[in-house]
Each structure stands twice: as structure tokens, then as C-alpha cells.
Amino acid sequence: MPKVTRYDAPRVIDSGSIWILVAAPTIWAVHFLLSYWVAAVYCAKSGSGWLGGLTDPRWIIVGLGGLSIAAIVWLGMIAVRRYGGVFVVLEEITDSSEQGRERFIGHVALLLCALSAVAIVFTVIPGLVFDRC
Template sequence: MAQRSLPPTDREDEDELRDESLSLWRIAFSPIIWAAHFLLCYAGAAIWCARVGPTQGTAFLRLSVLALTLIALGLIGWVGWRALQQWRPEASTADRLHHPENRHHFLGHAAVLLSLISVVGVIYVALPALFIGTCQ
């Protein structure tokens, strides 16, 4: 006997719309954090070296880049963890993963992958701080 599906209520529609819009934002969060990290590290280093001088204060510059990197990695990790929870829901709804038309899970998968790419990008942006001898 086939089950009839009831039309969604307004509350269910609002919840679904909220989840979908959050999923779309979740895709963008990690690359935005990566871009902000890039901007803060390189612009901050340029301003610091122009103000302080070419040979002074590189230890502070390295610590600043390290702190920004740890903050960025923590934020990207949090976004990636939330996206992973969206992509791999609890066992009772695991059968929904096999439906390619399920956008919600696809968006979670995309956000996880973008978070991984952003982690690699943040690490590469921070690598020059290891080799800074002077600002010259």
C-alpha cells in the first residue's frame, strides 16, 4: 500500500529554506576565511615592514602570522566539522545519502571539500613567515 505524502507545512518550508541558505553560506565561509587570512597576513606584513623598518620586529611579524593562521585554521575547522555533520547525518537518515537529487547533502560535501582546500591555502599563505629573515 502506497503512502501518501502530505504537503509541507509553512514551518517545514521555512526550516528547509533556512537549512538551504545556511548550506549555501557554509560553502562560502571557508574560502572567505582563507581570503581574509591572505589579506591580513600580506597587507599587515607590508604595512609593518614599511612602518617599522626592514630589519626590526620580524619576530613580532612571525608571531602575528602564526596567531592569524591558528585562528583561521580553527574557524575553517569548525566550518568543515559542521559541513561534515551535514554531509554525513546520523544513521537513521543514511539512506538519504544515496539520492543524487538531495542538494542538502551535496552542499555539505562541497563545503567539506572547500574547507580542505582552504586549509591547504592558509598553510601555504603562512609558509613565508617561516623564512622571513628581514623585511627586505
């Protein structure tokens, strides 16, 4: 078995890898769970139920949202640079070559990044609108 150096080791999100497709929705799911967990724990621990305010965890949720969107933008940049993803919705990608498959992965990854960023924004909105537990 050949020795693998740190330069020979494959990257998790590398050419031909489909991890880029699940990374952005996973970031959204983790943000969703953490946001509602923070709000639920804060409202349960405040002891005042419906009278308790959400002003303290609101900024935690917004901060988590900002970090999550920054991570998704980084993944979108990877989808564009490494896979050649383009943000065109009505384009058919029918090329069955290796380059066509790479471009399709980049296209789908970029669309999933956009969808996940919108989902994060919609997850943050209730925390900004509602001020009571």
C-alpha cells in the first residue's frame, strides 16, 4: 500500500465529489435546529413563558444566520470555481462527458446554495418579528 502524504490525500469537496451537494442543505438544517433550540431553551429557562422576551437569543440566531450564510457563500464560490457552476435556471445541461457532469454538479450545488441561503433568511425572520416566547 503506497504511503499517502498530506498533498496526495483527497479533499472532502473535490472534483467528482458529491459532498458539495449536501453541504449547503446540511448547514441550513443545523442552523434551523440550533436556532429553535436556542429559542426553546431560553424561553423554558426564563420561567416566564409567554411573558418572556426573545431579545437575548434574537442576536444569537442572527449571528448563527450570518455565519451560516457566509459558509454557504463560500460553498457557492467552490461550486463556481471548481465545478464551473452557473446560476441559470432555464438551461439544459445534456452533455454526458466528464466536463458536463462536473458542470451539472456545479449548477445543482449553486442552486442548492441559493435555496439554503433563502431558507436561512426565512428561519431568521420569525426571531426578528416575534418578540415573545
